[in-house]
Amino acid sequence: MFDISRRHFVVGAGAGFGATLIGANATASPGGGRLSQNPFTLGVASGDPLSDSVILWTRLAVDPLDESGFAGMPARTVPVQWQVAEDPGMRRVVRRGTFGARPENAHSVHVDVRGLRPGREYWYRFKVMRWLSPIGRTRTAPAPHEMPASLAMAFASCAQYEHGFFTAYRRLAQDHPDLVLHLGDYQYEYRANTYVSPDGNVRDHAGPETCDLASYRQRHAQYKADEDLQSAHAVAPWLVVWDDHEIDNNWAAGVPENTEAEENNGTPAAFAARRRDAFRAYWENMPLRLPQPKGASFRIYRRTQWGRLATFHMMDTRQYRDDQLYGDGWKAKGPDIDTPGRSMTGEAQEKWLLDGFTASRQRWDILGQQVFFAAQDADAGPGEKYSMDAWDGYRANRSRLTKGWTEAGVRNPVVLTGDVHKHWANDLKLDWSDPDSPVVGSELVCSSITSTGDGSHSTTSANQRINPHLKFFNDDRGYVTTRITPEAMTAEFRSLDIVTKPGADAVTKARFRIEDGVRGLQRA
Template sequence: MDLSRRSLLIASVGTGAASLPFAAQASSSSRTSTSASDPFTLGVASGDPTADGVVLWTRLATDPLHESGLGGMPSRPVAVRYEVATDEQFRHVVRRGAVTARPESAHSVHVELTGLLAGREYFYRFRTDRHLSPTGRTRTTPAAHEMASALTMAFASCSQYEHGWFTAYRRLAEDEPGLVLHLGDYQYEYKAGVYQGRGGNVRDHAGPETVDLASYRQRHAQYKADPDLQAAHAVAPWLVVFDDHEIDNNWAADVPENTKPDEGNDSTARFLARRRAAFQAYYENMPLRRASIPSSDGIKIYRRSTWGRLATFHMMDTRQYRDDQACGDGWKPNCDARLDESRTITGPLQERWLLDGFRASRAQWDVLGQQVFFAEKDRNASAEVTDVSMDGWDGYAASRRRITQGWVDAGVRNPVVLTGDVHRSWANDLKVDYRDPDAPVVGSELVCTSITSTGDGDGSTTEPTMAINPHLKYYNDDRGYVRTRITPRSMTADFRAVTTVATPGASVATRASFELLDGQRGLQRRL
């Protein structure tokens, strides 16, 4: 069922006056005034909800941009208390507890709550000494047997700090979703000015290119300190997965983008050390469960989350276990290596996990939360020549076919793939065989544009590959996110775009809406 919604409040937080949900407030009635010693400069977050619990997160930092990556905190443990209530005034507190924020974890806190009621809204906050954090809102999922009447879910990706203001995150928060999926490129690794957005960069990264633990921690803190991003985290629980820029552009397993010594990529050993640092910082800064604590072997980020019987979210990792990109990466014509049956973008264990999940699913909707373009997108009109991207599923054609055929064979009721990465909005129908024009549609893909990456769009709604690939149904080059409403009968996807990211405070509008109907294949345009 839909959870309660509240009237929006007018408040001023960071970038100027805006219409905000409760969670974006920083009012004196709910917390102490911000000062130079305030340790809650990075906000609060929740994630990975279950029917009886959720992960609560914060990280203490009095100086987020400190070059040590430790946020200006002392090199000693700090006691942190938390409260969970059924009301935002905290008159009805249902959980209290204390945890320790430790310097070896950059004073991050992960509280895994259990014993809460299913399908309920809760409010939470943290306290240390005299300092009180902002309030966050979260919720538990419906019970496993319950068919929820509706879920509003938003998903986003690709927020390059230098390329624009995070207004789209604030507008997402104002939509007050019940769940948020982030599909990767939450932060970017470059030092200031290296990656230029369209029209130039509007603000700068602090610190060097992220190659070690200190620099990754510093970069995460710079992003987390943004008030618009904090508003989106505080409004609902998140399910997160990383893509490439959280570590290094277009990395694949133990293979970096390049072999530059100053980027820590000149040997496998050095790149794996860089990767371990990035994984550690990612865990420290995300509301993830203990199951995702990194080890020397990597980080377990693929996992499954259910929303009662309404939806199952299969959150995937298409970076850590993939084969290296074929034919040298990039867009390549007639790369036969991409068709190799042994090539995988998921790795064999994750592929088996996913196919087993399809067979076991009894959900109304099975949603794949993943990173890179899934549908075939061929830039060459010739039937004898293909020109496709090696970094997306086109570079792993057999892997894509196995996954797609897997949901067909399992009789998945309503399969939907969610995608980020490409900085443009797309809506695509999916097939098992894209070479056969008469092959049936077996699912659909919704691709969110970026929050800021590449800077302001040009508003275009056509792209040359659409004429060559008739299963590509929609395109838009603007910045924003996708808002969905999932019910037992349908899933509606609203492609939301802001007017600009070059200046803060832009308005948002729905540029297009598509509907998927229960038991039917193919996107239906509604707006």
């Protein structure tokens, strides 16, 4: 992180100068008393960049593991000064203000900084009393009419705190991306030693299984207190969407994984309350432009435009889906798998995507989503066996999307995926039942940051022989970096040999290139 001495801090002006305060925060009230400990233990972050704006985030916490969820903070509004500068030394300050961090929002800070210049790097920090935060780097998107020469984008998913150390986040930060996408499973809901990796757990979750606001807040704070994760947040703006573990494993709309589990109390109303609390804690702990959720629904799908180069369609594949078929898991193909009405996205999100494909004039249309998109048959014999949690369980919905981007003339469709704890690179087809069906897009799947431990290090999967459109596989932990230009998108699959001990290097296990206007992956 970009930390420097406190003596360079310029005291902020009044609240609201060049910014919008998100979350119904009024002008800061001084309150009483002083903080005797550093409140910036959770680091800083930025996100949801526009061409003239970016969201700045921090959350005040003197005791991240406080079981009340309030992180040891006083029950009063705390004034937080913020600055944005054009240099990492914070000498050329261009925006500043004061934000009232309120206890009802877990003392989280969301500042919508306006009036910035398009396509520019900026640096930012916060101050409370005598305490200074680390300095973060962020950037704005290019102007809508501009075609940038390149974009360095990295994406990641699945960071189970107990399964390993977050070294992969630090290596991602050292690759200096311009933009980071997190595709879900940012945190896990289990109490300690409930979900044990094959290599054994190397550290413990604090608190119970997350099922109410206090426990979700505590869990987010435990993850955010990790310095490797903080380094990744501080290097670039993030676009975030959730998967299942931010709420409950393999949940589907109003249905939890196990309705009878104690934490779900066996009723739809109880699970709705759990979703409400999880959504609120997620908003409090992420650099989101969205207004805070008011109940058990929260529209998180949205778009970010990167000039004329790319549109990022950030999707939600949990909140609106039909329940998984046949008890979830990998199952033999059944009669309901092709039911037209079964949906992963829900009707409104599907229409939003199809309308976005029709309206797009960007060189690259990139879907940031959670679960395996390509068909993956796991039965080597005459039968068929698929993951009911992935798009194979929602085949009609998948077909409508691929037909939608094909008929809309989307120039370069690319699907980004997390969830499966393995690296994959896949060609996408219009008709999976026809081996000669044309390739209509590409899928890049990132491995996990830590989930399932060190991995087998294998670079071959038996499923590749059954599914020749699956072009690459690697069972290491890691992330993916990309370089997007008007001419091509190049992806590097970055892997770590070990996460059960900190400090491993990241190496590139494979590199793929997608040429502008050419369907399919090319090994680079």
